[in-house]
Amino acid sequence: GENVEQHPSTLSVQEGDSAVIKCTYSDSASNYFPWYKQELGKRPQLIIDIRSNVGEKKDQRIAVTLNKTAKHFSLHITETQPEDSAVYFCAALTTDSWGKLQFGAGTQVVVTP
Amino acid sequence: NAGVTQTPKFQVLKTGQSMTLQCAQDMNHEYMSWYRQDPGMGLRLIHYSVGAGITDQGEVPNGYNVSRSTTEDFPLRLLSAAPSQTSVYFCASSYSWPPHQPQHFGDGTRLSIL
Numbered sequence: 001g002e003n004v005e006q007h008p009s010t011l012s013v014q015e016g017d018s019a020v021i022k023c024t025y026s027d028s029a030s031n032y033f034p035w036y037k038q039e040l041g042k043r044p045q046l047i048i049d050i051r052s053n054v055g056e057k058k059d060q061r062i063a064v065t066l067n068k069t070a071k072h073f074s075l076h077i078t079e080t081q082p083e084d085s086a087v088y089f090c091a092a093l094t095t096d097s098w099g100k101l102q103f104g105a106g107t108q109v110v111v112t113p
Numbered sequence: 114n115a116g117v118t119q120t121p122k123f124q125v126l127k128t129g130q131s132m133t134l135q136c137a138q139d140m141n142h143e144y145m146s147w148y149r150q151d152p153g154m155g156l157r158l159i160h161y162s163v164g165a166g167i168t169d170q171g172e173v174p175n176g177y178n179v180s181r182s183t184t185e186d187f188p189l190r191l192l193s194a195a196p197s198q199t200s201v202y203f204c205a206s207s208y209s210w211p212p213h214q215p216q217h218f219g220d221g222t223r224l225s226i227l
């Protein structure tokens with residue numbers, strides 16, 4: 001089955017700096033890679049996603065890049081703000097059975113003023 | 114349009130008790146799923162459904178049962194609660210399967226097993 005590894009587990013950045021979170025996946029047939037943000041005590045919410053036919057996608061300060069050959073994808077947050085502090089999860093859609101999302105273990109991002 | 118509604122929000126059980134976590138969505142989504150979230154382990158899939166009458170196991174299905182008699186509801190049953198099932202449980206839905214579309218999560222149920 002699919003295995004998703006996420007690094008780092010914690011990330012502390014100064015306000016205004018960039019943050020990068022990396023994930024690797026094992027199933028070369030995976031074709032959909034979403035990123036979720038979860039604030040403390042809240043539900044996970046989708047912030048950006050990318051499909052395997054695209055190498056990069058950007059939405060304001062957030063971007064995701066995908067390297068299918070190396071089987072890794074990354075989340076980039078530029079000009080970080082205190083409200084970016086949260087846990088971020090990457091996921092990959094498996095191709096077995098009906099299709100399931102396999103999540104990474106999460107990255108705790110802390111943005112300090 | 115309430116989205117995904119989970120009940121209860123909090124529950125404390127004794128070892129060996131059974132209970133049902135409720136999940137309902139009003140978006141006419143075909144795909145529904147249950148996850149558990151434990152510290153440092155992300156979200157792990159318990160069971161999922163691609164439509165009424167169709168369910169399948171996820172990564173950690175042992176000790177849990179599901180059924181999908183209607184499009185709207187997807188309850189999760191704990192057969193005989195164990196302390197290892199202490200966790201936060203999230204229900205999610207998306208428009209179709211495979212879940213290429215965003216998954217909409219409920220607010221979660223925080224479950225403690227004593």
